[in-house]
Amino acid sequence: MRIPNTITKAIKDNLKKGSCVALTGAGISVESGIPPFRGKGGLWEKYKPETFAYTKGLINTLRNQPEQLADFVNDFYGILLDAEPNPAHFALTSMQKNTILKSIITQNIDNLHQASGASDVVELHGNSYRIRCGECFKQQSLDKEQLKEMCALLSKNKKSYKGILKVLSRYFPHCKCGGRFRIDIVLFGEVLPEEALAKAYRELDKCRLLFLVGTSGMVQPASSLPLYAKEGGAKIIEINSARTALSDLCDYTIIGPASESLAEILRISGLDIL
Ligand code: NAD
Ligand code: ZN
Numbered sequence: 197m198r199i200p201n202t203i204t205k206a207i208k209d210n211l212k213k214g215s216c217v218a219l220t221g222a223g224i225s226v227e228s229g230i231p232p233f234r235g236k237g238g239l240w241e242k243y244k245p246e247t248f249a250y251t252k253g254l255i256n257t258l259r260n261q262p263e264q265l266a267d268f269v270n271d272f273y274g275i276l277l278d279a280e281p282n283p284a285h286f287a288l289t290s291m292q293k294n295t296i297l298k299s300i301i302t303q304n305i306d307n308l309h310q311a312s313g314a315s316d317v318v319e320l321h322g323n324s325y326r327i328r329c330g331e332c333f334k335q336q337s338l339d340k341e342q343l344k345e346m347c348a349l350l351s352k353n354k355k356s357y358k359g360i361l362k363v364l365s366r367y368f369p370h371c372k373c374g375g376r377f378r379i380d381i382v383l384f385g386e387v388l389p390e391e392a393l394a395k396a397y398r399e400l401d402k403c404r405l406l407f408l409v410g411t412s413g414m415v416q417p418a419s420s421l422p423l424y425a426k427e428g429g430a431k432i433i434e435i436n437s438a439r440t441a442l443s444d445l446c447d448y449t450i451i452g453p454a455s456e457s458l459a460e461i462l463r464i465s466g467l468d469i470l
Contacts, residue, residue, distance in 0.1 A: 223410020
């Protein structure tokens with residue numbers, strides 16, 4: 197991939213310590229085998245988001261069609277659990293370790309930035325390897341093995357409402373405060389974690405160059421962050437396989453797979469992939 201000279205110049209001019217930030221979306225994980233949820237072949241084609249992306253819909257499905265809920269949980273984690281970070285995740289981590297990239301803000305819930313060695317990732321929509329108490333917000337991690345075990349048990353017990361309930365209660369138990377643990381991701385209609393959003397704004401306050409990677413810019417409020425950065429004086433380089441709703445706002449758009457574009461940006465920056 198060849199990046200136009202104007203973009204190369206913008207990158208070189210801004211390679212100062214801590215001057216860049218990356219905001220990532222589902223597209224960066226496509227090359228890891230996680231397809232976007234929306235569009236052809238996505239999770240929302242098989243399961244109605246009006247039901248499965250809302251807490252109330254999930255609870256009603258558990259009550260009325262428990263087998264369908266078991267299938268959904270299996271398909272959801274089936275997509276995530278086998279995925280490994282791809283060169284695009286490693287490229288951003290390399291930039292972070294070399295202190296060019298101040299922080300990585302992500303809308304993804306797949307933990308792949310962290311798995312590639314990135315630290316202090318700002319998770320706007322939570323993390324599917326974590327549960328949190330619905331009352332006191334205490335958080336707890338679930339590892340891949342536990343989640344695989346949960347999926348296997350749900351499959352085995354999917355004909356029995358009581359069986360499914362028993363499995364879910366084991367992995368989403370009661371908290372000491374009396375509340376119940378739930379998956380620590382932001383479902384539709386829920387507000388973003390206040391701390392993460394505040395941190396995202398803080399990081400963008402001092403940003404000179406924002407890499408906008410693999411996001412369609414359709415999900416609010418994450419999609420308003422690039423405008424915030426731009427108003428603060430940042431230049432924006434969009435990296436996407438197609439133009440998006442945010443392309444006109446961006447100073448530059450590089451069309452292509454994120455792994456190739458970021459590998460070239462690493463080369464321009466004089467850095468090696470990890
Ligand atoms: P989106 O699904 O709305 O858009 C994905 C974008 O990625 C598109 O613009 C597409 O053109 C681009 N893209 C696809 N393949 C690419 C590639 N190889 N390289 C570069 N770009 C590529 O994603 P979004 O804007 O992040 O919004 C979706 C929401 O769904 C988010 O809130 C996110 O939490 C959630 N989600 C997360 C994951 C994940 O964690 N991996 C996966 C699906 C959905
Ligand atoms: Zn609690």
